[in-house]
Amino acid sequence: MIAQQLRDSGEFLALTLAHPDGLSPCHFTLSNGTHVEIWDTGVIYFQPPQYGQHDIVLSCGIHGNETAPIELCADIVRDILTEKLLLAERLLVLFGNPAAINLGKREVTENLNRLFSGHHSKGAGLINAERQRAKALEIYVSRFYQHTEQPRQRYLYDLHTAIRGSRFEKFAVYPYLHGQPWRKQQLEFLAACDVHTVLLMQSAASTFSYYASNAHGADAFTIELGKVRPFGQNDMRRFAQANTTLRALLTATLPELPAFESIDFNIYDVYRAINKQTQDFKLHFADDVENFTSYPIGTLLATDGDIEYRVEREGEALIFPNAKVAIGQRAILMVVPKSITAHLK
Template sequence: MQNNNTLTSPTLTDISADSFVQAYNLFVQQGDFISLTRQFEQGLAQTGRENNLNFNVKGAKVSLLDSGVLLVEPQSSATSDKPSKSIVISSGIHGNETAPIEIVQQIVGDIIAQKITLKHRTLFIMGNPVAMNIAKRFQTENLNRLFCGKHQDIAACFEKDRAEKLERYVSAFFNAGTENGEVTNYHYDLHTAIRNSKYEKFAIYPFQNGKPWDKEQLSFMASCGVNTILFGHGPSGTFSYYSSANFSAHAFTIELGKVRPFGENDMANFSAMTEQLTALVTDRELSLKTFANADFNLFTALGDITKVSENFKLYIDDSASNFTDYPVDTLLSTDTGQEYRTTQPGESIVFPNANVGNGQRAVLMVVPTTLS
């Protein structure tokens, strides 16, 4: 018997519990990954391949590593068919960003229904089940600031624990991929934005520390309907940066439009993304247009407007869209003894937020750029 205390305190799910066994069997039959993930939001007590939660579908083995973490591996004996790609497709790192979760559901559902045959090792992730269940961006901490070990610096909470585990699953996934020989790593972390954007879909290309930006990857983004790219300007704690910096993965944080509740997304708006990710995991030919600057809105970071004191004032409307640009010499903020005026043609704002602590970024300023 459980007392009230243990009923209300968060617990990991014992995979031998009747309720789990039933839900898991239903998942194997019907492929509803969202439902399974939401039912066991705290995660599983027995995780990784050792939990033996796996089953076969046409041409692939499916393993549930934890709540919201599903490994699918092609099973082919032909050596010519060796998987040459390890692909992470993640969603729900912010729990209320439902469209990406529904994209992952669609691909996972198609694999389990045997409508498509997976050809490359793929790790599908629904990142924050607790936040999904409360329809919030996060419960205690913004999960997408906690990667690259930054989870070690904060107090105990669901997101701290989840970031540490997601790092472990992704790391084991990429490391196991290299056992097959030459493998290219990919990580597409799908989001939707809180605010409007002048360009509805955009991607953040993690800081490459001097490595060139990959034009074929930009062409792939364009084929997914994402032709606005913001080049990262420094290391960060995002999930995509984690995979890029540690596993040389081609990685992006992809913003697909505005946040909406489950069931209210117009999935047709995301069909290019879903189709191209499906093409990637099933090894269907990706017909990509050769990179041309004219097909893109490329931005590079100019710097931050940082809130220094309580006197900080931001002259950007709360509802201002990302990538709104201002004429040169526009006053954007004032603070104790200083002000910020635009200095460059096309200078634009991203992620404005006046409600930050002293010393934190209130706005990221960006300018248009091109690749040579």
């Protein structure tokens, strides 16, 4: 019954949100030969009858109120299920946190994107649904990538929107590569998605994209496509380039991309992270200050009890400021411009 319902409507997101706590696994085959498997609520796998060397994960809804990527991925899934989009690559689509999506909130209990690479089981362990979901998503990604022993190219694009506006509407976070060079081809792909600003992480993290990169050798990114808005209030025309480019990747119709030119990008390096240490943590700038805003050296950014955090370097800019994070988590990331031409492969 579920199989026929999905063939007719393609509404996997609606099915997911109607069953936020779980779906029984099932599988079926579309008339074009594409094999479909539902592994869990929000987890759907596609294998076309003939497929290339790319194993692609698209994830969204890791934060439940980031609706534009959820709508984008729901449309892709709908078009695959209703056979308007013929895949040429294996694909796993993940709607990360269905319960939070239903609530229209970033999280239910805990930030899901701080629980990967085993962080879900540290401390008190698997004490809430987000920790359990993080562990399950790791298992599903591992299952997907371990399809064959033959070498294949692995991708994970974790799609988000940011809490606040940004000087650069779209930007990507490139996980720490432990000394490996950044991939020029992936930067070219990001540019084709209309993402020209890239933040280079310099340490291990508990994010989903770092997990895929570090544990599975995937080309993985956290991609911020704009600002958080409620369902129905997103101008999807602003994401048209990302949508078109992702669909071209999935259908093996991606044209030759323009060669990387550093002048086309805004590249930033992480300079330092400011972590919240007490409940007295306070930001000393307006709530509507945009990501990548910079201030003169010496400007007070935040206080945490008796501790003051000030701008230390020329060009230092702030990103992801959030005074409401849990104690011990990052409250501001400070970044500086960087040239990477010599470190690309």
